[in-house]
Amino acid sequence: MKKINKIILVQLITLVSVWSCSDYLDVIPDNIATIEYAFRSRNEAEKYLFSCYSYRPEVGSVDRDPAMASDETFKRYGINGAGYVWQNTLIQRGFQQVSNPILNTWDGYEGSESAWKGIRECNIFLENIDLVPDLPDYEKRRWRGEVKFLKAYYHFYLLKSYGPIPIVDKNLPIDSGTDEVQVYREPVDKVFEYIANLLAEAVNDLPDANEVVEGTEAGRIDKLIALSVRANVLVFAASPLFNGNQDYASMIDNRGVQLFPQTYDENKWVLAAAACKEAIDECHAQGKSLYNLVDPLVITADPIFQLQTTYRQAITARWNQELIWGNTRYDNSFLARSTTARLVRMINLNDVNSQYAPTLKIVEKYYSSNGVPIDEDINWINNSWYSNRYKIRDEPAKKEEEKLVELNKYTVNLHFNREPRFYASIGFDKGVYFGSGYYQFSDTQRDVKYTDFIKGGVSGFQAGSGYSISGYSVKKLHSFKNAQTINSVSTEYFPFPILRLADLYLLYAEALNEANGPVDEAFTYLNLIRNRAGLEGVKESWLNFSTNPDKPNTKNGLREIIHQERAIELAFEGKRFWDIRRWKEISVMNDQPKGWNVLGEVKEDFYKVVNLPQTPVFFSTKDYFWPIKESNLYVNPNLIQNYGW
Numbered sequence: 001m002k003k004i005n006k007i008i009l010v011q012l013i014t015l016v017s018v019w020s021c022s023d024y025l026d027v028i029p030d031n032i033a034t035i036e037y038a039f040r041s042r043n044e045a046e047k048y049l050f051s052c053y054s055y056r057p058e059v060g061s062v063d064r065d066p067a068m069a070s071d072e073t074f075k076r077y078g079i080n081g082a083g084y085v086w087q088n089t090l091i092q093r094g095f096q097q098v099s100n101p102i103l104n105t106w107d108g109y110e111g112s113e114s115a116w117k118g119i120r121e122c123n124i125f126l127e128n129i130d131l132v133p134d135l136p137d138y139e140k141r142r143w144r145g146e147v148k149f150l151k152a153y154y155h156f157y158l159l160k161s162y163g164p165i166p167i168v169d170k171n172l173p174i175d176s177g178t179d180e181v182q183v184y185r186e187p188v189d190k191v192f193e194y195i196a197n198l199l200a201e202a203v204n205d206l207p208d209a210n211e212v213v214e215g216t217e218a219g220r221i222d223k224l225i226a227l228s229v230r231a232n233v234l235v236f237a238a239s240p241l242f243n244g245n246q247d248y249a250s251m252i253d254n255r256g257v258q259l260f261p262q263t264y265d266e267n268k269w270v271l272a273a274a275a276c277k278e279a280i281d282e283c284h285a286q287g288k289s290l291y292n293l294v295d296p297l298v299i300t301a302d303p304i305f306q307l308q309t310t311y312r313q314a315i316t317a318r319w320n321q322e323l324i325w326g327n328t329r330y331d332n333s334f335l336a337r338s339t340t341a342r343l344v345r346m347i348n349l350n351d352v353n354s355q356y357a358p359t360l361k362i363v364e365k366y367y368s369s370n371g372v373p374i375d376e377d378i379n380w381i382n383n384s385w386y387s388n389r390y391k392i393r394d395e396p397a398k399k400e401e402e403k404l405v406e407l408n409k410y411t412v413n414l415h416f417n418r419e420p421r422f423y424a425s426i427g428f429d430k431g432v433y434f435g436s437g438y439y440q441f442s443d444t445q446r447d448v449k450y451t452d453f454i455k456g457g458v459s460g461f462q463a464g465s466g467y468s469i470s471g472y473s474v475k476k477l478h479s480f481k482n483a484q485t486i487n488s489v490s491t492e493y494f495p496f497p498i499l500r501l502a503d504l505y506l507l508y509a510e511a512l513n514e515a516n517g518p519v520d521e522a523f524t525y526l527n528l529i530r531n532r533a534g535l536e537g538v539k540e541s542w543l544n545f546s547t548n549p550d551k552p553n554t555k556n557g558l559r560e561i562i563h564q565e566r567a568i569e570l571a572f573e574g575k576r577f578w579d580i581r582r583w584k585e586i587s588v589m590n591d592q593p594k595g596w597n598v599l600g601e602v603k604e605d606f607y608k609v610v611n612l613p614q615t616p617v618f619f620s621t622k623d624y625f626w627p628i629k630e631s632n633l634y635v636n637p638n639l640i641q642n643y644g645w
Contacts, residue, residue, distance in 0.1 A: 035124070039131040045143075048125055052147050053220075055118025057105065057157050059327045059574060060496025062335045062356055064112070066091050066103050066161075067574035072362040074593045074612045076355050076469040092589070094617035098627040098645050105161055107629055115154045116168065122151035123171045145205025146221045149229070152198040155191065156233055160578060163625040163642060164188050164251070164259040182636045187259050192237040196275075199230040209286050214319055219328035219495060224286060227279040228324050228499050234275045235507050238268035238514065239582035247584075247621045253640050269515035276508035280501075280525075283324065288501050290314070290532050291322040297481070304403045305434045307534050308424035309480050314502070315573070316479040318494045322502065326495025336478040336491040339572075341427040341459040341468070343449040344484050351489045353466025354459065354473035358426060358572075360594040360609065363414065363472060364389075365567050366422035370545035371535035373564065377545055380417070389414040392607055397430070406430045406450040412607055420534040421568055427473035429453040429460075429596070429606065434480055453598065454606045461598050469612055470595025474572050502529050502569055510562050517555040526562070529569055581624050589619040620644065 039045050058064045063086035069075075075089050087109075090102050101107075108114035125147045129140055158165045164185040172180055186194075206223040236242060244264030251259040291314035293299055298309050314322050340352040368377040380386040393413050397405035404423050405411055409430040427433060433449045453460040453471045461467045479492035497503075505525040512522040527537040535541065538561060543549045551557035563583065567576055580586055593612040600606030622644020633639055 035128055036131065039128045040133075042132055042135045042139075045125075045129065045132045045135060048121070049143050049147065052118065052121050052125055052150050055113055055115060055121070055150075055154060056327070056329055057115075058112065058329060059498050060332065060335065061330060062086070062338050063088060064103065065574055067577035068356075068572075070577040070580065071588050071591060071593070072358060072572055072576055073356050073474070074359050074469055074595070074614075076357065076467060093614055094619065094623075096623070096626065098630050098641075101626050101629055104626070104629060105158060106626070107632070115158050118154045119151055119168050120171050122147045122154070123168070126151070127170075141205045142207055145202045145226075148198055148202040149206070149221045149226050152195045152202065153229060155198075156195050156229070156236075159188070159191050159195070160236065160581075161626050162628065163248075165191055167191060167194050169194070182638045184253055184255065184257070184638045185259060185640065187257060187261070188242050189237070189261055192233060192242070195233050196230055196237075199226050199233065202226045203230070209288070209324075218319060219326060221325075224279070224283055224288065225325040225499070227275075227282055228504055231272065231275040231279045231504065231507060232499070234268070234272040235511055236578075236582050238265075238272045238511065240584045241582045241624060243268055245584070248643050251640065251643055254638060259640075266515060269511050273508060273511035273515050276504060276511055280504055280508060283501055283504065287321065288324065289321050290501055290528060291317065291320050292532075302403065304420075307420050308434060311421055311424040311533060312476050312480060314500065315476055315497055316492065316494045318492075322500045323495070323497055324499040324501060324504065325497075327498050328495050331493065332496055333491045333493075335496070336482060337489065339474040339477045340482065340484075340489075341433060341451045341453075341473040341475075342484070343433055343451070343458065344486060345458055346484065346486055346489075349462055349465030352484065354427065354468040355466045356474055356477075356572075357468040357470040357595065358472040358474055359470055359612070360472075360596075361591060362567070362571060363422075363426055363428075365564060365571075366426070367419040367535070367568065368545070369417045369419055371419060371530060371541035372546045374414075374418075376547045378547055379545065381547065385413045385417065390607065390609055392603060402432075404432055406432065409450075410603055419568075425474065425476040425571055427451050427459070427475045429457075429471060429603075433475070453596070454603060455599050455601045467598065468595075469598060470593075471598050471606065472595065477572055497573060502532075503573075503575065505529055506562065506566050506569065510559075510566075513555060513558045513562060518553055518558045522558065522562075523552070526565060529565070533569075584624070586619045586623055589623075590617060 037044065038048050060068065062068050066088045069086070069088035069092035075086055077085065087103055096102055103109055105115045108117065126144060129144055132140070155165065155167070164187060166183040167186050167190070203223055203226045206221060206226055209222045209224045212218070212220055212222050242260070244262060245260050246262055248260040249262055253259065291310060293306055293310045293313065295313065295317070298306055314320065319326065337352045338356040339354060341354045342349070342352050364374065368374045368380055370377055370379065374380050374386055374389070390412055392410050393416065396408045396410050399407065401416065405415060411428065411430040415428050415431065423431070429451060431451050433451050451459040451473070453468065455461045459473070479494065481492045483490045505528060509522040509525045512519055523538055530537060538552050542552050552561060566579060570576070580588055593614065594609055595612050596606055597608040597610045598606070600608065622642065625642045627642055627645035628639060633641060
């Protein structure tokens with residue numbers, strides 16, 4: 001029997017340090033010592049398949065997914081303050097470093113393996129799956145498609161994080177020479193092409209979504225996932241960060257190879273639009289659609305509650321018809337507890353704490369009730385609501401507003417006359433909080449809770465507890481079925497949405513506009529999302545309510561609308577982090593995060609806009625990508641460092 005050290009293949013991590021044979025054996029299922037043993041039966045090969053899945057990024061992890069810490073939210077501790085430090089917030093606050101990069105997917109970090117190791121596992125699987133004697137051809141084909149997808153996805157995640165990367169299509173033999181091991185980073189166009197082609201190959205071998213058995217196979221890769229991720233890949237390839245980015249003209253390796261294309265290519269958007277449409281059509285053919293309420297607890301409830309909960313359940317109803325790919329890698333109860341506002345007086349204040357706190361900036365991004373930005377809504381401007389948006393309204397919430405704001409209570413103008421997604425997504429002081437098991441709202445029955453973020457209030461700062469630093473909470477990332485009592489909290493599990501249909505619609509609208517300007521097809525898909533949210537179409541809303549009614553009719557104007565629509569529809573889902581990078585808009589991270597004075601004990605003190613505590617940060621061109629750890633460059637001089645690091 002051949003020994004593993006003769007046939008096992010070298011992962012890219014070898015570029016960084018010298019690994020012993022036992023290190024390789026650690027990643028073989030059950031410490032199996034030979035490739036033949038790992039693939040001697042269907043049962044053992046399936047273990048290896050699941051090993052390939054185990055390297056998936058922690059998408060949706062509130063503390064370890066870098067994309068969950070953009071300019072949308074802020075955590076309560078100061079730079080040197082007490083409390084558990086969320087690693088992603090260190091990147092958010094400008095502490096990324098060369099010597100030991102934070103959330104370093106290239107090399108791996110605490111509790112997470114290197115993505116290159118995952119790619120190596122995928123290569124081993126693909127090169128040996130034909131050895132399995134008792135694996136039916138149809139299953140072999142499916143598994144091969146799954147692993148090709150994972151291999152492509154790991155390359156894509158590294159590409160998003162580091163820019164140009166080596167392509168590891170096949171592993172190198174353990175006895176490879178120095179010249180073979182010291183690989184190069186490849187131009188981004190070549191990497192994108194490789195990933196897109198590998199995903200196209202995977203599609204041919206993958207099952208339809210309805211063939212994946214939810215009870216035993218939920219989360220495994222299907223054809224819709226591969227098509228949708230391929231569309232996402234091509235949108236990234238067409239975006240300004242990668243398409244003619246002259247800021248990185250100096251990134252030329254020692255071969256003289258330019259790693260970023262210096263000429264903008266509009267045809268990349270054409271290809272992206274075609275890929276999006278292909279994915280959308282296949283999603284529709286397999287029964288995917290924007291989520292509509294089917295829950296018996298909601299379908300007969302108050303219409304305002306139905307509208308808000310439809311949007312929330314698009315994220316939190318497990319395996320619903322809008323979800324394309326959900327992350328099953330971890331239990332998201334920590335996410336739920338970090339986003340939920342306290343609604344009852346609890347013995348253990350930290351059971352829920354809303355530490356994942358929205359900034360005032362994202363609160364202001366939501367549209368007015370007329371479906372346009374609040375700073376261009378003619379009603380908001382003519383009635384001075386916008387100029388006085390931070391002021392407490394002179395009159396308390398009225399009868400016709402009691403389903404949004406607690407009756408006879410005072411709050412600021414900013415919290416009135418907003419679109420349904422605002423009320424569905426944001427917990428704000430004196431706001432109605434459908435949830436925690438409370439959903440009835442009628443003249444005779446009001447099983448509804450309200451938030452109180454003023455110091456000492458049930459949702460606000462209480463000494464010795466976690467709390468929202470901004471005076472807001474994220475309502476959309478936990479189910480309305482979650483319940484709180486004085487003694488306990490119960491949370492409903494859901495797979496965090498890596499991709500859902502609304503995201504794909506928005507990508508398609510963006511690609512169409514960038515390729516062709518404002519075409520009818522782009523408005524069709526934008527309006528499907530807006531109509532689900534209770535809003536009129538883009539053109540109608542801007543024509544009737546905006547100070548700039550012609551905005552949707554220009555390419556630049558529609559681009560701005562699409563960007564804001566993505567910020568609203570996909571808020572807190574880890575999309576904006578990557579969007580502002582691919583759009584080359586990372587300077588927004590330099591905006592001072594703001595919120596309310598959460599130490600205010602009365603409304604007049606609470607409703608003062610304050611700067612949230614942090615040291616000054618300055619994000620610039622270098623911060624679009626992670627640095628490669630310095631030690632890697634010493635081992636392999638062919639790897640050039642990212643710009644600015």
